[in-house]
Amino acid sequence: MDTAVIWIGAICTLGLYSILYRENKVFRFFEHLFIGLGAGYLVLLTWTDTLKPRWWDPMAAEGQWWWAAALPVGLVFYTVYSRRHAWMSRLIFGLFFGLTAGQAFQRYAAVQFPLIRSAIDVPLVNPPELHAPDAYWMTLYSATINNILFLVIVTSVMSYFFFSYEQKNRLVSGTSKLGRYLLMFAFGAIFGSTIMARLSLLIGRMYFLLHDWLHLAS
Amino acid sequence: MTIWSRLQNVDSRLLYLLLALVVAVPLVVSIPVGKAIVLPQSHAFYNTIERIADDPAENNKLAVFSFNFSSSTSAENLTQAETVMRHLMAKHLKFAIFAFSDPQGRELGDQLATKLAPEYGYQYGRDYVNWGYKTGDPALNLKALVRDIPGTIGKDVNGTALADIPAMKGIRTVEDVSMVVEVTSVSSLEYWIGYFTAAGETRVPLVYGCTAVMAPEAFPYLKSGQISGLLVGLKGAGEYESLVKDAGYAKDTGFASRASASLSLAHFLILFLIVMGNIAMFMSRRQGAAAPRSVGGAR
Numbered sequence: 001m002d003t004a005v006i007w008i009g010a011i012c013t014l015g016l017y018s019i020l021y022r023e024n025k026v027f028r029f030f031e032h033l034f035i036g037l038g039a040g041y042l043v044l045l046t047w048t049d050t051l052k053p054r055w056w057d058p059m060a061a062e063g064q065w066w067w068a069a070a071l072p073v074g075l076v077f078y079t080v081y082s083r084r085h086a087w088m089s090r091l092i093f094g095l096f097f098g099l100t101a102g103q104a105f106q107r108y109a110a111v112q113f114p115l116i117r118s119a120i121d122v123p124l125v126n127p128p129e130l131h132a133p134d135a136y137w138m139t140l141y142s143a144t145i146n147n148i149l150f151l152v153i154v155t156s157v158m159s160y161f162f163f164s165y166e167q168k169n170r171l172v173s174g175t176s177k178l179g180r181y182l183l184m185f186a187f188g189a190i191f192g193s194t195i196m197a198r199l200s201l202l203i204g205r206m207y208f209l210l211h212d213w214l215h216l217a218s
Numbered sequence: 219m220t221i222w223s224r225l226q227n228v229d230s231r232l233l234y235l236l237l238a239l240v241v242a243v244p245l246v247v248s249i250p251v252g253k254a255i256v257l258p259q260s261h262a263f264y265n266t267i268e269r270i271a272d273d274p275a276e277n278n279k280l281a282v283f284s285f286n287f288s289s290s291t292s293a294e295n296l297t298q299a300e301t302v303m304r305h306l307m308a309k310h311l312k313f314a315i316f317a318f319s320d321p322q323g324r325e326l327g328d329q330l331a332t333k334l335a336p337e338y339g340y341q342y343g344r345d346y347v348n349w350g351y352k353t354g355d356p357a358l359n360l361k362a363l364v365r366d367i368p369g370t371i372g373k374d375v376n377g378t379a380l381a382d383i384p385a386m387k388g389i390r391t392v393e394d395v396s397m398v399v400e401v402t403s404v405s406s407l408e409y410w411i412g413y414f415t416a417a418g419e420t421r422v423p424l425v426y427g428c429t430a431v432m433a434p435e436a437f438p439y440l441k442s443g444q445i446s447g448l449l450v451g452l453k454g455a456g457e458y459e460s461l462v463k464d465a466g467y468a469k470d471t472g473f474a475s476r477a478s479a480s481l482s483l484a485h486f487l488i489l490f491l492i493v494m495g496n497i498a499m500f501m502s503r504r505q506g507a508a509a510p511r512s513v514g515g516a517r
Contacts, residue, residue, distance in 0.1 A: 042321050111444070194431045197429045201293050
């Protein structure tokens, strides 16, 4: 059984990588196969892990008949496909939009405010994180330089995004230009991380082919 | 056609072949790359688990191990999850496998725990439990978990009520959770920070393993203390494997350490190609700029 699974995995991997040579029907077949499998698996797990234990079983086996009311409410979503009844879907969509917006406010405050505070609420010299248990790698100098760099970068990048007035002053335009270059550094770092992520995925598949399938890798 | 314009028009299939060779050769022929240099964020991840395991008030609580990824990123995420799970098992910490972003997560978590359990004497139900995949709005799921874990999850993947599972004994609210281990390839971090980890009397430590592409956005959370440790892609997994092996929690390092030579060589190749591409572009431009002047001069 394991051998069959490995062979199927290897054939699927090679089929999908065939796109690197050129567009072909083998690739299209495996692409559709994966999309279909993914969609089918999602539907199955939604039933077995959520709907059955949380909705069907209480309603059908434990006498909690009032859960039946959830079905017509859920079906109202699908009235969007009927011109005559589409107004009903707006009610349920509106309810969920409101709910999601409210939660987004809560999440924004809980996530962003501590971030902003941690960025501005520190002394430039001898910051408190220097004395944290995991800060053995920091020195007084490196922590101070790090904080000054942070301040310079934030100021420069923010000045780049001030479009409300023309940047004629040499100091402002110079700072803005520095901000642009610093942004490029950041994009470069993100690009480098992206390359590492993609290479990791390639290595994972190559290891599967060479180790599990062909038994060539150690 | 000059050599510079030829360099700019190399068949991309040739580059793919070159990359495949550079990745494959170190996997077949072992190339020593030395010991992994463990970065502070990986150390912080490791120390968080050690601190919880050594704290009598915390080590009998439940760790939530969130598998929010699919097999497509298993090279990074599953490798991270494996080495972290080894650490949890070696320290005898109870944990619950949970997924709310990708349905494959609960299965990958289950396969991993089933593989490692015999090595560490772990038993399903007694030492760990699989809450399964919970669909719907993650915000609602996590907000509900804060107040009532058994009521929100209901049953485990085998259909057993959480109240009947020994590992879940006494686990009712966020106060009974020792930490959250989030291994992910999607933007799920903000849900944990926004709705769960800060909802109790004291902040629940959150340690985060993500794909390398997501890491630059995660570092500010480390500085603000909203996450207590970070593993960056396959490299972070390799660092953690090294920490876990050095502490004697694993017999050997794993896939991430074996892949480090391929990763390093592939990076060198990409850098080389970028540099060559840029040189070729500048030289072609220079020659292109020189050509019209000579034509103009002839007139």
